[in-house]
Amino acid sequence: MLLVSSRLKSIRPSQTKATAARAAALKAEGKDIVSLSLGEPDFETPAHIAEAGIRAIREGKTHYTAVAGITPLREAIRQKFLRDNNLDYSLDQITVGCGAKQVVFDALYASLEPGEEVIVPTPCWVSYPDMVRLAGGEPVLVECLGDEGFKLKPESLEAAITPRTKWLMLNSPSNPTGAVYSRDDLGALAEVLRRHPQVHILSDDIYEKLVFGEARFATMASVAPDLFHRTVTINGVSKASAMTGWRVGYGAGPIELIKAMNVIQGQTTSHTSSISQHAAIEAISGDQSYIAEFKAEFEKRRDLVIGKINTAPGLSCRTPDGAFYAFVNCTGIIGRRGANAKGIETDSDFALYLLDEVGVAVVPGSGFLASPYIRISYASAMEELTDACDRIVAACTRLAEEKAA
Ligand SMILES: Cc1ncc(COP(=O)(O)O)c(C=O)c1O
Numbered sequence: 001m002l003l004v005s006s007r008l009k010s011i012r013p014s015q016t017k018a019t020a021a022r023a024a025a026l027k028a029e030g031k032d033i034v035s036l037s038l039g040e041p042d043f044e045t046p047a048h049i050a051e052a053g054i055r056a057i058r059e060g061k062t063h064y065t066a067v068a069g070i071t072p073l074r075e076a077i078r079q080k081f082l083r084d085n086n087l088d089y090s091l092d093q094i095t096v097g098c099g100a101k102q103v104v105f106d107a108l109y110a111s112l113e114p115g116e117e118v119i120v121p122t123p124c125w126v127s128y129p130d131m132v133r134l135a136g137g138e139p140v141l142v143e144c145l146g147d148e149g150f151k152l153k154p155e156s157l158e159a160a161i162t163p164r165t166k167w168l169m170l171n172s173p174s175n176p177t178g179a180v181y182s183r184d185d186l187g188a189l190a191e192v193l194r195r196h197p198q199v200h201i202l203s204d205d206i207y208e209k210l211v212f213g214e215a216r217f218a219t220m221a222s223v224a225p226d227l228f229h230r231t232v233t234i235n236g237v238s239k240a241s242a243m244t245g246w247r248v249g250y251g252a253g254p255i256e257l258i259k260a261m262n263v264i265q266g267q268t269t270s271h272t273s274s275i276s277q278h279a280a281i282e283a284i285s286g287d288q289s290y291i292a293e294f295k296a297e298f299e300k301r302r303d304l305v306i307g308k309i310n311t312a313p314g315l316s317c318r319t320p321d322g323a324f325y326a327f328v329n330c331t332g333i334i335g336r337r338g339a340n341a342k343g344i345e346t347d348s349d350f351a352l353y354l355l356d357e358v359g360v361a362v363v364p365g366s367g368f369l370a371s372p373y374i375r376i377s378y379a380s381a382m383e384e385l386t387d388a389c390d391r392i393v394a395a396c397t398r399l400a401e402e403k404a405a
Pocket of ligand 1: 098101171175237
């Protein structure tokens with residue numbers, strides 16, 4: 001008898017974490033490694049938010065809480081949805097979990113019957129397809145091309161829908177591409193969804209606050225109010241407030257689904273940390289000025305990275321409108337031969353080449369179900385990014401020379 005269940009057979013460990021682990025191991029050996037692989041801001045949690053957490057400890061707010069989260073936090077979230085998204089949820093339509101990750105999983109687990117389908121536009125966040133499988137569903141991957149801004153087209157959505165389709169996953173700004181869906185983009189998808197009432201929408205808005213330049217954030221439940229009752233809107237404090245370790249995410253949607261999600265949480269984690277919940281109230285309702293500072297810094301870094309990467313022979317990258325990732329096309333590198341004479345046949349080979357040859361850790365596009373690409377996270381200081389990009393450019397220049405020789 002096997003100790004590990006057969007359910008786990010089709011699930012892979014997260015590739016972002018695997019690359020980071022390899023980079024950490026090389027670093028531990030004393031190698032000079034720059035890691036651009038992780039999906040978290042490098043900023044400290046703003047002091048006023050951290051203080052709210054410390055105050056919660058001092059005041060003894062260290063006990064079990066309600067499964068859905070403490071009322072003042074859910075009230076703060078209710079106000080946030082009204083203020084930022086023009087969405088009017090009641091308190092019992094809101095649940096708080098251990099990061100947006102758990103909220104996405106609970107929504108899928110609470111709703112999917114075996115074999116029901118979830119449309120996942122790719123490139124996508126590593127976890128979506130595996131979460132769908134864990135919940136007993138079938139991910140239906142729909143490719144979104146770089147030339148089309150990595151966004152799902154209405155006709156591709158229409159073609160992917162079947163009578164078994166339960167969910168469409170939307171993630172804007174996107175990890176890994178940084179693509180941002182405009183109101184018009186969402187409006188065009190809503191037109192299709194109206195014809196298919198069995199399809200619900202899971203809108204993962206975790207990068208909402210990181211949108212640059214002319215681009216504007218939009219979310220389905222507010223663009224298409226008639227789809228409000230079919231939509232779960234998910235967000236959290238990890239990315240906007242540099243609070244990845246605090247583990248606070250939240251979701252809002254149809255009451256019966258939120259109730260079912262609370263049952264799952266009640267029988268698994270119970271709730272996220274009481275201390276984190278108190279800090280999250282401050283993150284959502286307190287002084288928000290730090291967000292503009294984070295955003296301005298990310299935008300500067302984006303411009304630096306895109307500028308440098310586009311000078312590397314064999315690489316090209318469109319300027320992303322949001323999040324903190326550059327999703328770099330490396331078609332021009334495939335087929336080249338490194339100094340170690342090993343051929344680079346895939347984006348994973350290229351990512352390993354960069355790690356071994358110039359000490360830069362990135363994530364191969366295959367981890368996001370799109371090849372050949374690499375994802376560069378620009379959530380690092382400018383000096384580090386400059387150094388890392390210079391190394392990548394040098395590596396690509398060498399590869400081009402090797403080929404020419
Ligand atoms: C698209 C997307 N959704 C959700 C999450 C999870 O965020 P949290 O830290 O709130 O669980 C991430 C984190 O990488 C993400 O990239």
